[in-house]
Amino acid sequence: MNRRRLGRQGLEVSALGLGCMGMSMSYGVRDDAESTATIHRALDLGLDFLDTSDAYGAGRNENLVGAAIAGRREQAVVATKFGNLRRADAERTVDGRPESVVAFCDASLTRLGIETIDLYYQHRVDPSVPIEDTVGAMARLVEAGKVRYLGLSEAGPSTIRRAHAVHPISALQTEYSLWTRDVETEILPLCRELGIGFVAYSPLGRGFLSGAIRKPGDLIEGDRRHDHPRFHAENMARNVKLLDALDEMARSRGVTPAQVAIAWVLAQGDDIVPIPGTKRRTYLDQNIGALDVDLSASDLARLRAAFPPGVTAGTRYPEKQLGGLGI
Secondary structure (H helix, E strand, C coil): CEEEEECCEEEEECHHHHHHHHCCCCCCCCCCCCCCCCHHHHHHHHCEEEEECCCCCCCCCHHHHHHHCCCCCCCEEEEEEEEECCCCCCCCECCHHHHHHEEEEEHHHHHCCCCCCCEEEEEECCCCCHHHHHHHHHHHHCCCCCEEEEEECCCHHHHHHHHHHHHCCCEEECCCCCCCCHHHHHHHHHHHCCCCCEEEEEECCHHHCCCCCEEEHHHCCCHHHHHHHHHHHHHHHHHHHHHHHHHHHHHHHHHHHHHHHHHHHCCCCCCCCCECCCCCCHHHHHHHHHHCCCCHHHHHHHHHCCCCCCCCCCHHHHHHHCCCCCC
């Protein structure tokens, strides 16, 4: 397994990570046994970067990941997040208060069954709390030995710069794929200026770039993607046309569209680590195969031309969730 560095503080992870959210929420029926087997398979193959959050399944995902790595802690690099809360009325809120940061961390450590979190992200920025206060509390967790490295998720340029001035930020996690290229304008250049690694979530466009989802009926009832504008019928009818170039390139190389899409993200820089999510070993093996897909300069140019920034129909989150991005 190839490895990549995130930031300048010493964090090293497998070149591909495993997003664990879908094992416990959002994408169909849970299968804890298969999810556990998928995590074990990842570790067996040297894929050690596991991504979770206290928000995934209201803590169930951390429990699942913790149980799966029991007895294999030294093989795993565990990343989790805090502060993105769902209230009883299903509305979302965020909490970056210093006292909450400590409580969130202790609860995650308990659920994960570990003594130290390798990479601890603020899941969403709290606009009511100065980022300096939140990151200051996170830095004290590092001093206490509860956390090794710090990260932010979906933060804006000013917040990233201010946070990094308080304590080095090793990684920024934000959505990035062929159909979501917003970060290329400001965020990626800033991360490179500051020496912050980039963790790309949803590198397959929430599964759309795999080619398996071409109409809303391809999603089962209860799948969270039904709420996402890009998966609404009128937008999908436009977005599915984007897949032609991806399908053609995959056929010409005897690989899958998903492998081409992941390989494209990998090729955007050695400071980028995609974390495609899956709860099945079959898809995990396919995703890892992307590491062997070598895209030429002309291949990359063709894909960039086929998926120019802003081409995707529909916003990447429902309207209610857009306000918490890029703060």
